[in-house]
Amino acid sequence: MAEPVTPTSGTVANTSLSTTTLVSLFPGVDAGIVMGAIAGAAVFVLSAKEISNLCKAGYFLVSFITGIASASTGTSVLVWLLPEHITVTPSVGALITAAISVKLLLWLIGQANNPMALLAKLRQKGGTE
Secondary structure (H helix, E strand, O other): OOOOOOHHHHHHHHHHHHHHHHHHOOOOOOHHHHHHHHHHHHHHHHHOOOOOHHHHHHHHHHHHHHHHHOHHHHHHHHHHHOOOOOOOOHHHHHHHHHHHHHHHHHHHHHHHOOHHHHHHHHHHHHHHO
16 A cells, blocks of 8 residues: 655655755765755754845855865864763764854954954953953
8 A cells, every 4th residue: 555645745755855966966075064064054044034035045055165164173173172972073063164154254244344343352351361
């Protein structure tokens, strides 16, 4: 007897097929890293509320590429920050770097409008410690 196809199972099947196709477009890159970068970019885009859909698409692309490119760096930082008994894979590094990269870049661009204020904050913190 054939299994009934529900909209949910059809959506899951389409998403899986789309993801598999997308991962195959990046030969030589670990599939976990691509999936982590997609997840991180999606988290960033879904959390951004006050920007247009075109900007969201651009930010998704930048976040996705940054997640793939900086997966090993993100993994290294997480290994350094977390206790030794926690294992961090490159896919988690891709997820984290994709999720925070655009937000960090936008913050740095905002600080570039008044670099002297940022330098004053850094000097003040350096002098009090």
